[in-house]
Amino acid sequence: xxxxxxxxxxxxxxxxxxxxxxxxxxxxxxxxxxxxxxxxxxxxxxxxxxxxxxxxxxxxxxxxxxxxxxxxxxxxxxxxxxxxxxxxxxxxxxxxxxxxxxxxxxxxxxxxxxxxxxxxxxxxxxxxxxxxxxxxxxxxxxxxxxxxxxxxxxxxxxxxxxxxxxxxxxxxxxxxxxxxxxxxxxxxxxxxxxxxxxxxxxxxxxxxxxxxxxxxxxxxxxxxxxxxxxxxxxxxxxxxxxxxxxxxxxxxxxxxxxxxxxxxxxxxxxxxxxxxxxxxxxxxxxxxxxxxxxxxxxxxxxx
Amino acid sequence: xxxxxxxxxxxxxxxxxxxxxxxxxxxxxxxxxxxxxxxxxxxxxxxxxxxxxxxxxxxxxxxxxxxxxxxxxxxxxxxxxxxxxxxxxxxxxxxxxxxxxxxxxxxxxxxxxxxxxxxxxxxxxxxxxxxxxxxxxxxxxxxxxxxxxxxxxxxxxxxxxxxxxxxxxxxxxxxxxxxxxxxxxxxxxxxxxxxxxxxxxxxxxxxxxxxxxxxxxxxxxxxxxxxxxxxxxxxxxxxxxxxxxxxxxxxxxxxxxxxxxxxxxxxxxxxxxxxxxxxxxxxxxxxxxxxxxxxxxxxxxxx
Numbered sequence: 001x002x003x004x005x006x007x008x009x010x011x012x013x014x015x016x017x018x019x020x021x022x023x024x025x026x027x028x029x030x031x032x033x034x035x036x037x038x039x040x041x042x043x044x045x046x047x048x049x050x051x052x053x054x055x056x057x058x059x060x061x062x063x064x065x066x067x068x069x070x071x072x073x074x075x076x077x078x079x080x081x082x083x084x085x086x087x088x089x090x091x092x093x094x095x096x097x098x099x100x101x102x103x104x105x106x107x108x109x110x111x112x113x114x115x116x117x118x119x120x121x122x123x124x125x126x127x128x129x130x131x132x133x134x135x136x137x138x139x140x141x142x143x144x145x146x147x148x149x150x151x152x153x154x155x156x157x158x159x160x161x162x163x164x165x166x167x168x169x170x171x172x173x174x175x176x177x178x179x180x181x182x183x184x185x186x187x188x189x190x191x192x193x194x195x196x197x198x199x200x201x202x203x204x205x206x207x208x209x210x211x212x213x214x215x216x217x218x219x220x221x222x223x224x225x226x227x228x229x230x231x232x233x234x235x236x237x238x239x240x241x242x243x244x245x246x247x248x249x250x251x252x253x254x255x256x257x258x259x260x261x262x263x264x265x266x267x268x269x270x271x272x273x274x275x276x277x278x279x280x281x282x283x284x285x286x287x288x289x290x291x292x293x294x295x296x297x298x299x300x301x302x303x
Numbered sequence: 304x305x306x307x308x309x310x311x312x313x314x315x316x317x318x319x320x321x322x323x324x325x326x327x328x329x330x331x332x333x334x335x336x337x338x339x340x341x342x343x344x345x346x347x348x349x350x351x352x353x354x355x356x357x358x359x360x361x362x363x364x365x366x367x368x369x370x371x372x373x374x375x376x377x378x379x380x381x382x383x384x385x386x387x388x389x390x391x392x393x394x395x396x397x398x399x400x401x402x403x404x405x406x407x408x409x410x411x412x413x414x415x416x417x418x419x420x421x422x423x424x425x426x427x428x429x430x431x432x433x434x435x436x437x438x439x440x441x442x443x444x445x446x447x448x449x450x451x452x453x454x455x456x457x458x459x460x461x462x463x464x465x466x467x468x469x470x471x472x473x474x475x476x477x478x479x480x481x482x483x484x485x486x487x488x489x490x491x492x493x494x495x496x497x498x499x500x501x502x503x504x505x506x507x508x509x510x511x512x513x514x515x516x517x518x519x520x521x522x523x524x525x526x527x528x529x530x531x532x533x534x535x536x537x538x539x540x541x542x543x544x545x546x547x548x549x550x551x552x553x554x555x556x557x558x559x560x561x562x563x564x565x566x567x568x569x570x571x572x573x574x575x576x577x578x579x580x581x582x583x584x585x586x587x588x589x590x591x592x593x594x595x596x597x598x599x600x601x602x603x604x605x606x
Contacts, residue, residue, distance in 0.1 A: 010342040032369040039313040066335040
């Protein structure tokens with residue numbers, strides 16, 4: 001939703017990103033204007049049940065009061081979970097105490113204080129881990145990891161054997177299937193190996209922080225901030241940000257599949273120069289652009 | 304900057320408007336996304352020294368923390384004046400206490416409590432008056448009135464008589480001018496009658512409130528909310544809003560020059576139906592659209 005750092009422009013919005021995991025939508029950071037950007041992206045607000053906030057700088061959170069308010073006006077009743085530094089309570093209180101006497105859905109703040117890489121969320125298909133980044137104030141990164149995926153049914157076989165839902169579920173769980181006439185169909189005839197588990201990591205805002213590469217190894221898609229160019233690396237250091245080259249160096253160390261850079265300073269007229277800088281170090285780098293999709297491909301495991 | 308009511312869409316932003324009075328820019332309301340809209344409109348942030356807030360509903364104020372923060376990051380040092388209900392202190396405190404330990408310019412809140420139509424601002428060319436509107440919480444409207452304008456210099460005469468700045472100022476003040484060789488040029492040969500004083504009034508959010516028409520008589524341009532259509536007038540009444548027909552009726556009573564309606568509910572796919580409804584009552588009605596200009600023409604007084 002937003003590729004800008006602290007000073008948005010007419011085309012670049014503050015930090016906000018949506019991760020779609022099997023049609024569950026996870027909102028990561030919520031800068032000013034997020035709700036309008038979500039509308040432009042045609043994302044249904046009711047699909048968002050979890051928000052992950054990196055830190056308490058305005059360009060990552062000033063969209064929260066408006067988004068929380070809109071959810072209420074839309075009639076939301078289901079709980080909304082917000083993960084991030086405990087200081088976030090200030091924003092939720094600001095909204096609840098002064099703008100939403102009638103707020104009608106539970107807002108559950110999960111304040112993070114653990115300094116280790118640790119699991120903060122789990123459902124049937126996904127685990128999410130949080131870990132500290134290196135910034136001027138307490139800041140968390142997030143690591144979204146698919147769980148082991150089930151076997152893939154071969155559609156032609158489902159039709160050929162006229163399998164029931166129950167039989168399909170058994171096959172997906174790895175079992176052989178008995179047909180009505182008593183024949184046993186071996187699982188290998190019905191299924192194919194599953195796709196590889198996919199993962200996404202979010203590192204913004206942060207200075208270059210090598211240590212984190214350890215537990216982000218082999219991540220498929222890494223979003224890493226690249227606020228500055230290498231020629232402004234002193235400024236990056238002072239302000240707790242990364243250069244594009246540093247983001248790429250981190251991607252190399254973590255051996256990620258692809259790198260997506262963003263959180264660009266508006267001092268660069270065209271962040272393409274940051275893209276070139278990163279690609280010189282880590283070729284498979286993309287540049288975040290508003291309202292663009294960055295799919296993580298499904299790759300079949302070798303059986 | 305924004306023509307939407309509480310639920311913005313991909314194209315309609317929450318309430319925010321800029322009044323340009325001789326290149327002084329006055330910001331009226333500051334909904335979420337105002338700073339990005341100001342960028343799109345190419346309005347220089349440093350030109351805004353006064354913000355007028357109608358009331359403490361999120362769609363009129365959630366852009367304030369981001370705008371205040373951006374002014375600081377841009378290096379502002381000059382004072383910023385904010386007018387509106389005293390409850391606004393909550394937002395300024397929210398910003399100052401949690402997001403701007405380093406805020407480097409004075410923010411001066413002028414909390415309004417007076418229930419009468421009263422002057423709240425004055426400079427060389429302009430007076431601004433505040434007055435209560437009729438909404439669910441304390442809400443103020445604003446009336447911007449040019450002061451009596453000076454006489455207009457006739458450019459051909461300035462050249463013909465090779466007048467100095469001092470002589471021009473004297474002529475604009477209505478004096479006759481003495482040339483270097485002692486001749487007296489009568490004022491009427493140098494000047495033309497001034498333009499009429501212009502005025503603009505802002506009424507949002509408000510239910511239909513006839514009383515206010517008294518002191519807004521002959522206003523050149525009236526911005527009046529038209530959240531609902533007449534077919535939803537019960538809803539308008541319940542929520543303290545106006546229908547388009549009511550906005551037009553108010554414009555008729557105040558005998559304004561032109562009416563500009565806005566703050567549209569997103570239940571209407573196309574607010575043009577609200578425009579038609581208003582025009583049936585008050586023909587010289589316009590419909591607010593994002594990033595459009597609505598000039599108030601200069602009309603020469605008859606001498």
